[in-house]
Amino acid sequence: MGRAPCCDKANVKKGPWAPEEDAKLKAYIETHGTGGNWIALPQKIGLKRCGKSCRLRWLNYLRPNIKHGGFTEEEDNIICSLYISIGSRWSIIAAQLPGRTDNDIKNYWNTRLKKKLLGRRKQSQMNNRFSGDQKDQLANCGEENTLSNSALERLQLHMQLQSLQNPFSFYNNPALWPKLNPLQEKMLQALQNLNQSQNSSNPSILPQVNNISPNAADVQQNVEFLNQAAMSARIQQELQSSMSGNNQLNSSSVEPKTSSEMLEPNNTSTFTQAEIDNFLNMNSKTASSFLSSENHHQLPEFDSLKEMDSARDAMMWWSNNDIDTNSASSSSWDSTTLMHHHQSDQGIYQDYAIGYNM
């Protein structure tokens, strides 16, 4: 059974909005508001438009204080950083850029920013890796490389950007921070302490956690959330270690059993696929649980924590597109596979580091 359409498709106008339509919509919303019902709105004001179309027009174009075009370098960097962290969550990214709409940012990313990054990488790659003859040969490679190059390009972009900033880089870069209230500051502090504790001999995170919320029920929730954040960081660390080629990780799978084991710096274990799946599933639940908890109304600008979801997307993409099918039969998702891939592509990643300074 298909879903009923939101409006009578035959009787609604589509395509570009006329100035009169804009004027009608704007005038009505400015005086009456949306009335909480976009679907009914066009009938009220005599517009032959779908309610959703009206909503989009208002949000993306007519709303006051909307900026179009003219993205600054700072905005570019914020978009890139957030894209790294949370992927294509355009509405969340837009929330960090006052006056920008998700649609605008999405278009800007797809048409310019992405090309800007990839273009620089390609240029740099060509200059650094190949002689003139080799360049000619590459240029003549033609169609058969198109698909793999496209997939590789996505991987390169994703991994290079991730290698520049770990999942918590947003919190480590004050220039990118939204204004925070005291509770949010505490949360950030806890996350930073958490990262530090990974690299020190003291794995305990409870004192910081207790600072976050005095509520006992919330503490437990915070502990779970932060432990998962810690594991996220460790996974990231392993990815980065393997990218750097300096990792000493062994390929045997030693599962961290407790939060403190997960945080133990000497634990050089790798993660099984099942473990990662489980972790990523937990992330979604715990992050959203955390965000929907009592804390959430106090953390209106902390939506970026939903980014924990993106780790799953990234992993799914990895497992689907990058980890080759030869290793797919293995239940162990160890870093030696990554090592193999990254060693062969390391030059490309270095190129990215050069090209990313925007």
Next chain:
DNA sequence: AAGACGGACAACCGCCCGCGA
């Protein structure tokens, strides 16, 4: 000069989710 092409942006589509009946 005119058609082809590509980039930029606006708008649409369809899915998902939350909420209320």
Next chain:
DNA sequence: GTCGCGGGCGGTTGTCCGTCT
């Protein structure tokens, strides 16, 4: 518990316009 509805979102398509051949 389920169903239907509206809102929100991300991906895709359509349209316009400038540039190239």
